[in-house]
Amino acid sequence: MEAAVNVNGQLFDARSAVISVFDHGFLYGEGIYETLRTYNREPFLFDRHMRRLRNSAARIELRVPLSDAQFMTRIRDTMEAAGFQEETYTRILLTRGVGELTYDPAACPNASVVVIVKRHVAPSTDAFERGVMISLVSVMRNHPGSVDPIIKSNNLLNNALAMQEAFRNGGDEALMRNYRGELSECSQSNVFIVKNGAVLTPRLDAGLLDGITRDFVLEISCEVGIPTAEAILHDEDLFGADEAFITSTTREVMPVVRVDAHSIGTGRPGLVTLKLLDTYRRKADELTRRAAQRV
Numbered sequence: 001m002e003a004a005v006n007v008n009g010q011l012f013d014a015r016s017a018v019i020s021v022f023d024h025g026f027l028y029g030e031g032i033y034e035t036l037r038t039y040n041r042e043p044f045l046f047d048r049h050m051r052r053l054r055n056s057a058a059r060i061e062l063r064v065p066l067s068d069a070q071f072m073t074r075i076r077d078t079m080e081a082a083g084f085q086e087e088t089y090t091r092i093l094l095t096r097g098v099g100e101l102t103y104d105p106a107a108c109p110n111a112s113v114v115v116i117v118k119r120h121v122a123p124s125t126d127a128f129e130r131g132v133m134i135s136l137v138s139v140m141r142n143h144p145g146s147v148d149p150i151i152k153s154n155n156l157l158n159n160a161l162a163m164q165e166a167f168r169n170g171g172d173e174a175l176m177r178n179y180r181g182e183l184s185e186c187s188q189s190n191v192f193i194v195k196n197g198a199v200l201t202p203r204l205d206a207g208l209l210d211g212i213t214r215d216f217v218l219e220i221s222c223e224v225g226i227p228t229a230e231a232i233l234h235d236e237d238l239f240g241a242d243e244a245f246i247t248s249t250t251r252e253v254m255p256v257v258r259v260d261a262h263s264i265g266t267g268r269p270g271l272v273t274l275k276l277l278d279t280y281r282r283k284a285d286e287l288t289r290r291a292a293q294r295v
């Protein structure tokens with residue numbers, strides 16, 4: 001694995017980056033994270049990721065030890081150490097830190113901050129042009145009264161179990177329902193459908209991550225005059241949709257043409273989905289070019 005890693009302010013390569021086994025992130029899964037990517041070698045939507053990181057940290061009573069500017073410096077230092085010429089993927093992890101074996105947060109005075117920078121590996125052109133198959137799995141999304149999916153938590157067993165089922169079914173992504181049987185989100189992305197020209201996605205109270213790409217896509221849909229709504233969606237809505245797509249930082253706007261044995265719409269990426277993908281990429285290019293000029 002090729003990566004540069006910043007552990008609590010110190011730079012390492014992938015082989016030598018380590019964290020204590022007494023870190024409560026390792027012992028109890030107590031931690032949160034963010035995933036960013038660059039366009040034009042500039043982190044995209046950094047402010048939004050920082051806002052979500054702080055919200056996630058507050059939900060688990062974790063003090064964030066760095067300012068946004070300090071996070072940006074760590075990201076840039078780590079990108080520079082990595083020395084990649086290509087676009088990069090950055091994962092920021094913040095864990096409870098090292099302490100005695102107790103759930104008492106007071107046992108861990110210092111949170112651990114890790115920044116991992118790798119090359120960004122984009123999904124294949126084929127996936128964007130032909131669309132992907134996802135699997136509607138039996139694993140239920142965490143109940144918001146348990147580990148609330150709005151927290152971007154390092155505690156990812158729910159997501160991993162869902163994805164294991166999707167792998168067994170040959171799917172590129174796992175779509176989960178919530179405890180009420182409504183569609184919620186995928187293991188690493190948010191889900192959208194298009195019906196009669198309108199873009200619909202499950203409401204946050206279905207229990208899902210407030211995806212940065214989800215929000216951005218809702219905004220750009222409005223800008224280009226496509227009606228959007230957050231709605232309660234069920235299996236039938238998906239199977240009867242004209243188009244479907246998933247969104248995430250790394251997959252952008254990815255057309256979904258099959259859900260297990262069900263073909264969606266024409267079985268090819270739809271016009272609304274392709275327009276949103278194109279608009280998304282143009283905006284990402286524009287915004288990062290502008291940000292790079294300010295640096």
Ligand SMILES: Cc1ncc(COP(=O)(O)O)c(C=O)c1O
Pocket residue numbers: 035159185186187188189190209210211212213214247248249250
């Ligand atoms: C469970 C889940 N939902 C949605 C997303 C998409 O979020 P974003 O658009 O902020 O990358 C992710 C991304 O990792 C995720 O893990």
